[in-house]
Amino acid sequence: MSDRRLEVGELSAGRGEKRYGVVEFPVQGQPYRLPLWLINGEEAGPTLVVTGGVHGSEYASIAAALNLGRSLDPKGLSGRVIVVPVVNLPGFAARSIYVCPLDGKNPNRVFPGDAGGTGTEQMADWVFRNVISQADYFVDLHGGDLIEALMPFTIFFRSGNVEVDERSLEMAKAFGIHYLVSSVNPGSTIAAASSVGIPAILTESGGQGIWTAEQVADHTNGLHRLMRYLEMIPGSAPEAASFTLLEQFLWARSEHEGFWYPQVAVGEAVYAGQELGCIKDWEGNVLQTGLSPGEGTVLFIVSSLAIHENDPLFAVGA
Ligand SMILES: [Zn+2]
Numbered sequence: 001m002s003d004r005r006l007e008v009g010e011l012s013a014g015r016g017e018k019r020y021g022v023v024e025f026p027v028q029g030q031p032y033r034l035p036l037w038l039i040n041g042e043e044a045g046p047t048l049v050v051t052g053g054v055h056g057s058e059y060a061s062i063a064a065a066l067n068l069g070r071s072l073d074p075k076g077l078s079g080r081v082i083v084v085p086v087v088n089l090p091g092f093a094a095r096s097i098y099v100c101p102l103d104g105k106n107p108n109r110v111f112p113g114d115a116g117g118t119g120t121e122q123m124a125d126w127v128f129r130n131v132i133s134q135a136d137y138f139v140d141l142h143g144g145d146l147i148e149a150l151m152p153f154t155i156f157f158r159s160g161n162v163e164v165d166e167r168s169l170e171m172a173k174a175f176g177i178h179y180l181v182s183s184v185n186p187g188s189t190i191a192a193a194s195s196v197g198i199p200a201i202l203t204e205s206g207g208q209g210i211w212t213a214e215q216v217a218d219h220t221n222g223l224h225r226l227m228r229y230l231e232m233i234p235g236s237a238p239e240a241a242s243f244t245l246l247e248q249f250l251w252a253r254s255e256h257e258g259f260w261y262p263q264v265a266v267g268e269a270v271y272a273g274q275e276l277g278c279i280k281d282w283e284g285n286v287l288q289t290g291l292s293p294g295e296g297t298v299l300f301i302v303s304s305l306a307i308h309e310n311d312p313l314f315a316v317g318a
Contacts, residue, residue: 006040006047006080008130013038018074025130027102027122034127037069037083045079045232049135050223051127052084054107054142054189055098056091060206061141064219079232082131087123097146108142111192132193137171137230138200140189141219144207147304151266151297152205152218153179153317155249159194167199174229175203175222176241179299181249181317208303246317250293253310254279258287260307262314268298276314279307294318 006013009023019038024031052058052065065085072081086092090101098106102119110117113124132138144150154177156168168190172180183202185191190200205218225238254260262277270276270292277290296318302311 006038006082008036008038008082008134009034011036011038013040015040016042016074018072020069025126027126028119032123032126033089034084035086035089036131037072037081039069039072039074039077039081039083041074041077041079041081041232043078045077046136046230047080047082047134048227048230048232049082049132049138050084050141051087051132051139051189052141053086053088053092054140055145056086056088056094056096056100057146057209058143058206059209059211060143060215061203061219062086062092063211063216064223065141067216067220068223076234077232079230081232082134084127084131087127095146108189109187111187111189128192132189132198133196135193135198135200137226138190138193138198139171139175139223139226140200140202142202142204143215144204144300146209147302148207148300149266149303150204150207150300151179152177152215153181153246153299154204155181155183155190155202157188157190157194157200158182158184159191161194161197164194164197164199168194168201171199171226171229172201173241173243174226174238175201176225176238177203177205177218177222178241178243179246179297179317180243181246181299183249207300246296248294248296248318249299250296250316250318252276252290252293252313252315254288254307254313255309256287256307257309258307259305260302260313262301262303264298264301266298266301269296270298270316271295276301290314292316
C-alpha cells in the first residue's frame with residue numbers, strides 16, 4: 001500500500017513522490033547500471049512493475065516505458081509503479097539482437113536468474129529479487145527484434161496456479177491487444193513472476209528496429225487501460241476489446257547456417273504443413289523448408305537473409 005516507501009537499491013520515494021535514478025549493483029564484479037523511475041502514488045493501491053528492454057533493440061516497448069516513466073504523476077495515482085525502461089542496458093548500447101553482450105545469453109531465458117551464474121544470470125537474479133518481486137502485477141514490454149517482423153500480441157503464462165493464471169489472462173484482456181497467446185516455456189520474466197504468484201503479461205508490438213507511433217501506442221494505451229482496470233488512475237474501466245485466444249505458440253528454428261527466404265507476411269492465416277519459407281545454401285540448394293507446425297496466424301517471422309543454426313525462423317499462434 002502507498003503509505004510504504006517505494007525502494008529499489010539506493011533509490012527511494014515516499015508517498016506522493018516520484019524519483020528517477022540509476023541504481024547500480026555488481027555483476028561479475030563490475031557495476032551494472034539500471035535506470036528506473038519510482039512513482040509512489042498519493043493514494044493506496046497495488047504495486048505495478050513495468051519493464052522494457054529485456055531485449056535491448058525492441059524499441060517500441062522501450063519508447064513506451066520511457067513515456068510512462070516520464071509522464072506518470074504520483075498525484076491521482078492509487079498505488080505504486082516501478083518503471084525500468086531498459087533492463088538490458090548493455091544490449092541496448094550495443095544494439096544487440098536477442099542477447100546480453102555480457103555473456104551472449106538471452107535474458108528472457110534465464111529468469112529468475114542465478115546469483116552465482118554468468119553475467120546475464122546475475123543481472124536477472126538481482127532484477128527479479130529487487131524489482132519484479134515487489135509487484136502485485138507485472139508487465140514486461142517486448143516486440144520483434146531488429147530482424148523480426150511481428151504482429152502485436154500479448155503472452156500470458158500458464159503456471160498451473162489457476163487463480164494467478166486467471167488474473168494474468170484478465171490483465172491480457174484489459175491491455176487490449178487483439179491476439180492473446182498462452183505460454184508454458186520456463187525462463188521468461190513472466191514465467192518466473194507467475195511461478196511465485198504474481199499475475200504477469202508480456203506484450204509484443206513493433207519490430208525490425210522500427211517504432212511507429214501506432215506501435216508505441218499499443219504499449220502505452222495498454223498500460224493506461226490496465227491501470228484503469230486496476231483502479232490505479234482515474235477513468236472508467238476500459239471498454240472490452242475483441243480478442244482471439246491462441247493456446248499454442250509454435251516456433252520453428254533453423255537447422256542450418258545459410259540464407260533465409262521468408263514466403264509469408266505476419267498476420268497471415270496459415271495451415272499445418274504450409275511452407276512459410278526456406279533456407280538455401282550459396283548455390284541455391286534448399287537446405288530446409290520451414291513448414292507451419294499448425295493451423296493459425298503468423299505472429300512473427302524473421303526478415304534477415306543471414307541465418308544461423310538454431311535461430312528462430314517464425315512463430316505461429318494456433
Ligand atoms: Zn523480446
